[in-house]
Amino acid sequence: MAQKLTHEVTLLGRIRSGDREVLIELYKSHEQMVIKHVINHSGDRDDAQDLLQEALVVLWQNARKSDFELTVKPSTYLMAVVKNLWLKQLARKKRVKDETHIKSYNHATEMNADSKMDYSLVKKALDLLGDTCRNILLMFYFDGFDMKTIAEANNFANPDVAKAKKHQCMKQLEVIIKKDYKPTDFYQHEA
Amino acid sequence: MKRNDPRIEQYFNFELSPEEEAEFLSEAKESPEVWEHIQFMQWMVEGIKEEGKDELRTFIANRIAEEKEESSGKFWYAAAAVVVTLVVSTIIAWPYLQTSKMSEMATTNNQVAADSTIALNDEEDVISDNLESSNSATDSAVILYDVPLADEKGETDNNGIEYKDESAPADVNIAADDNLKAVPESEDKIAKPLPAQVGRVEIQKLSSEVIVTSKIKSKTTAKIPENFTGLGNSKLKLDGQIMTTYSVAVIEKHGASAFLSQADSINYNNDPYRNQYPLKIKLVLLRGIKSNPKNNRPSYQIIWNAVTQQTELYLQDFGDQSTLVYRLDSRNMYLEIQGIFYALNLKEGIQEPKKIMDPAIIKALQD
Numbered sequence: 315m316a317q318k319l320t321h322e323v324t325l326l327g328r329i330r331s332g333d334r335e336v337l338i339e340l341y342k343s344h345e346q347m348v349i350k351h352v353i354n355h356s357g358d359r360d361d362a363q364d365l366l367q368e369a370l371v372v373l374w375q376n377a378r379k380s381d382f383e384l385t386v387k388p389s390t391y392l393m394a395v396v397k398n399l400w401l402k403q404l405a406r407k408k409r410v411k412d413e414t415h416i417k418s419y420n421h422a423t424e425m426n427a428d429s430k431m432d433y434s435l436v437k438k439a440l441d442l443l444g445d446t447c448r449n450i451l452l453m454f455y456f457d458g459f460d461m462k463t464i465a466e467a468n469n470f471a472n473p474d475v476a477k478a479k480k481h482q483c484m485k486q487l488e489v490i491i492k493k494d495y496k497p498t499d500f501y502q503h504e505a
Numbered sequence: 506m507k508r509n510d511p512r513i514e515q516y517f518n519f520e521l522s523p524e525e526e527a528e529f530l531s532e533a534k535e536s537p538e539v540w541e542h543i544q545f546m547q548w549m550v551e552g553i554k555e556e557g558k559d560e561l562r563t564f565i566a567n568r569i570a571e572e573k574e575e576s577s578g579k580f581w582y583a584a585a586a587v588v589v590t591l592v593v594s595t596i597i598a599w600p601y602l603q604t605s606k607m608s609e610m611a612t613t614n615n616q617v618a619a620d621s622t623i624a625l626n627d628e629e630d631v632i633s634d635n636l637e638s639s640n641s642a643t644d645s646a647v648i649l650y651d652v653p654l655a656d657e658k659g660e661t662d663n664n665g666i667e668y669k670d671e672s673a674p675a676d677v678n679i680a681a682d683d684n685l686k687a688v689p690e691s692e693d694k695i696a697k698p699l700p701a702q703v704g705r706v707e708i709q710k711l712s713s714e715v716i717v718t719s720k721i722k723s724k725t726t727a728k729i730p731e732n733f734t735g736l737g738n739s740k741l742k743l744d745g746q747i748m749t750t751y752s753v754a755v756i757e758k759h760g761a762s763a764f765l766s767q768a769d770s771i772n773y774n775n776d777p778y779r780n781q782y783p784l785k786i787k788l789v790l791l792r793g794i795k796s797n798p799k800n801n802r803p804s805y806q807i808i809w810n811a812v813t814q815q816t817e818l819y820l821q822d823f824g825d826q827s828t829l830v831y832r833l834d835s836r837n838m839y840l841e842i843q844g845i846f847y848a849l850n851l852k853e854g855i856q857e858p859k860k861i862m863d864p865a866i867i868k869a870l871q872d
Contacts, residue, residue, distance in 0.1 A: 334561070338568045367562045374561060375554075436552020437559070455550050456557020481514060487549055 326384050329377040332457060337370045344389060348396050355400060365403070369395040378458035439490040447483035454480055506536045513539070517546055846870050 328336040345366060352362035372395050376382050384391060440448050446468060453459045453467065461473035461480070470476045512529045515521050521529060533539050846861040861867055 334564055335568075337561070337565055338572070341565055341569055342572070367565050370565060371558050371561050375558075433548075433552035433555040436549055437556045440553065440556050451553045452557045452560065455553040456561075477518065480518075484517070484546070484549070488545070491549070 325388055326377055326382075329374060332459070334374075337374060340370060340373070340388065340392060341366060344392055347389070347393065351393070351396065352400060356404065357400065361400075361403075365396055365399055368399055372399070375456070375458070435491055435495055436487070439487050442490050443483065443487060446479075447486060450476065450480050450483055451487070506532045506539045508539055508542055510539070513543060513546070516543070517550065 325336060325340075345363070348366045348369075349359055349362040352365060353359070357365075369392055373388075373392060377384070386394075440451070443451075450464055450468060453464050454461075459467070461476045464480070465471070465473045465476035468476065468479075470479065512521065512525070513533075516526065516529055530543075533543050846867055848859050848861050861870070
């Protein structure tokens with residue numbers, strides 16, 4: 315039991331330290347379980363693999379939050395995430411299907427309901443940033459690393475330098491985006 | 506609130522306390538310009554997060570693909586290793602497999618040709634002597650060639666022998682045959698004294714089945730069909746060891762039969778590769794010969810002579826001992842006994858070999 319707990323603590327610690335290999339280990343140990351669940355619930359193997367990737371991303375992001383505690387086994391947690399994500403996907407698929415059905419009869423053309431932020435412009439702009447800026451922004455906003463870690467990872471003198479650099483990178487990103495795009499381009503609408 | 510409010514930066518650095526954050530957002534909403542800017546910044550932050558997710562998904566997908574590829578590679582490597590091992594094992598074991606196959610053939614022959622009389626008896630040592638001196642049957646294994654026989658009138662087979670209608674009366678006159686080819690003699694084959702008198706023999710129809718054979722690359726192996734009919738097999742013993750195993754197969758079409766023989770010399774010469782000796786068995790049309798039909802004593806032996814590259818038929822039991830080498834054409838079997846040539850018509854039935862008087866035939870046989 316103690317060994318298991320140690321393993322789980324280690325697992326969390328590895329995620330928090332940015333060790334991505336732990337995700338591969340989790341993927342391999344849970345793949346069949348997730349495939350079985352998804353196939354038994356109207357999905358296929360591809361759905362399962364996408365879902366497991368998504369669940370690992372969720373775990374990765376959540377585990378990096380300071381207030382996150384793994385109170386259950388990683389597999390239990392992961393499967394709970396998988397099930398929730400799959401239920402959402404099924405609900406969304408059903409809703410889209412229903413709405414498509416209604417639209418086909420009512421010729422409805424409302425677009426507003428499913429408007430969704432289009433992040434492709436940000437992604438393109440990130441590619442135009444230098445590697446250091448891109449890395450800093452991803453480390454801060456996605457990985458959730460603090461400025462001290464970012465400074466160490468990027469060989470900055472101290473966290474303040476990292477913070478200033480991060481500010482500079484955000485400005486740079488804003489400029490790139492605003493240079494070529496209007497605010498109305500930032501939204502996309504689902505059919 | 507202005508766009509240069511330091512709390513905007515603090516907000517996006519997660520440096521505000523929950524209370525400060527609530528107050529900040531409340532104030533920001535009152536300024537459309539600031540609120541739009543904050544929304545824009547928030548959109549960028551969400552975009553960065555999405556980029557991070559995509560990158561992590563890609564990382565996972567690539568790593569899993571690598572792992573599976575590696576596993577697959579290991580599988581194929583292992584599979585290749587197994588195949589290589591099997592191939593090497595087969596190459597090494599091939600001669601032994603051949604031995605096994607030939608033993609199987611021999612067994613089949615034994616079973617099918619229950620009424621055949623090939624075996625060695627009291628004269629066995631005579632044949633053994635001959636074999637030993639000539640290294641004949643011990644040198645190679647028998648391999649059955651695919652020999653298409655003529656099956657239509659006007660056709661000829663590989664040996665140039667024309668189709669022969671079995672219903673047609675056999676020509677009792679012994680005539681020179683262009684197909685007749687004498688086999689070089691070695692003295693030891695006829696070293697033993699032979700009886701002056703050749704007894705009555707029975708010409709038998711040996712088989713009515715055509716044996717289909719197949720070739721495998723440079724090696725030729727015989728595929729013995731279920732309906733294989735052989736004359737049987739026997740084992741010679743020399744110095745207490747099994748020296749050879751003979752198997753005789755018969756091919757017949759339209760009344761013409763061809764003998765093929767095989768010899769397994771594995772145990773004799775201790776050279777397993779001898780099994781792969783490329784045999785060139787000359788097919789002949791003949792009938793089986795059963796001497797002294799009133800008793801069941803073995804009467805003949807057919808072997809492959811690796812020296813002369815010919816099959817040879819040793820007739821036995823012509824008296825106390827006999828060793829004859831046969832010559833055949835499509836109609837007759839020629840026997841040489843103590844320098845005198847005899848002919849046996851291939852028509853079925855009991856008959857006496859007829860002494861050949863025609864000098865031309867004798868010369869052809871001697872040549």
